[in-house]
Amino acid sequence: MAARPHKQGHGDVIHPMVDTFRLIAETRRQATQVAESARQAIKAFYRDPVQLASFIERHGTPVYVFDRKLMTGLILRVLGFEPGFIPPSDGKRYRLLQQFLTTIHSKKTTLKEHQGEMHACHFEHGVFVMTRPLFTVGFLSHQLHHWLAYRSGMAGYSDRAQELYKKFWNEQNGTIGQEVYDMTYEDMDALKSAINRDMEALVFLRQVAGEVLIPAKQAQRFGTGKAMA
Numbered sequence: 001m002a003a004r005p006h007k008q009g010h011g012d013v014i015h016p017m018v019d020t021f022r023l024i025a026e027t028r029r030q031a032t033q034v035a036e037s038a039r040q041a042i043k044a045f046y047r048d049p050v051q052l053a054s055f056i057e058r059h060g061t062p063v064y065v066f067d068r069k070l071m072t073g074l075i076l077r078v079l080g081f082e083p084g085f086i087p088p089s090d091g092k093r094y095r096l097l098q099q100f101l102t103t104i105h106s107k108k109t110t111l112k113e114h115q116g117e118m119h120a121c122h123f124e125h126g127v128f129v130m131t132r133p134l135f136t137v138g139f140l141s142h143q144l145h146h147w148l149a150y151r152s153g154m155a156g157y158s159d160r161a162q163e164l165y166k167k168f169w170n171e172q173n174g175t176i177g178q179e180v181y182d183m184t185y186e187d188m189d190a191l192k193s194a195i196n197r198d199m200e201a202l203v204f205l206r207q208v209a210g211e212v213l214i215p216a217k218q219a220q221r222f223g224t225g226k227a228m229a
Contacts, residue, residue: 062121156193165194
């Protein structure tokens with residue numbers, strides 16, 4: 001006699017495939033919420049990167065902007081970081097970065113026009129570090145999305161995930177190859193999460209550029225031209 005399908009009860013173990021579908025659905029829900037939060041912030045502060053930086057600092061995360069491009073870039077490279085949002089870490093490199101930023105800030109070498117709310121900031125949720133050429137609403141919008149994704153608890157921002165992602169770009173030129181067969185499941189999942197977070201941030205930037213940034217710039221040009229007429 002054929003066996004009847006087993007009906008799952010509350011005490012039954014959930015099949016791994018069901019867990020996977022639920023995880024995907026939850027991740028998509030989080031990604032949607034992050035994008036909407038970032039979109040609302042940019043709609044409110046798209047006119048000036050200083051305003052957007054101040055918004056970030058009002059939520060406890062410092063934003064450092066430096067004139068000294070070469071020095072800042074060199075120090076970040078030595079410590080293994082890239083300009084933009086840097087997730088927090090328990091490692092030595094992050095502690096050294098904090099010391100450097102605290103020392104530099106005490107000497108008041110950040111941009112004068114960026115006053116912000118740094119007195120109420122901490123490094124618990126990461127830090128933004130950039131040079132003057134990168135201090136634009138566009139670049140901040142992309143990095144803001146990463147910051148909000150991290151704060152929402154999304155995966156991809158652990159030390160290991162970030163290390164694998166940098167190797168993925170710097171050594172593998174953004175391609176998946178034979179090396180994945182030597183990875184543990186945990187490393188594969190970490191790399192996948194980091195890639196997904198950056199893709200989501202890039203897609204968001206493209207969308208917000210079309211919805212907010214480009215129309216605002218066009219309106220500004222129109223207004224300037226009309227005023228000169």
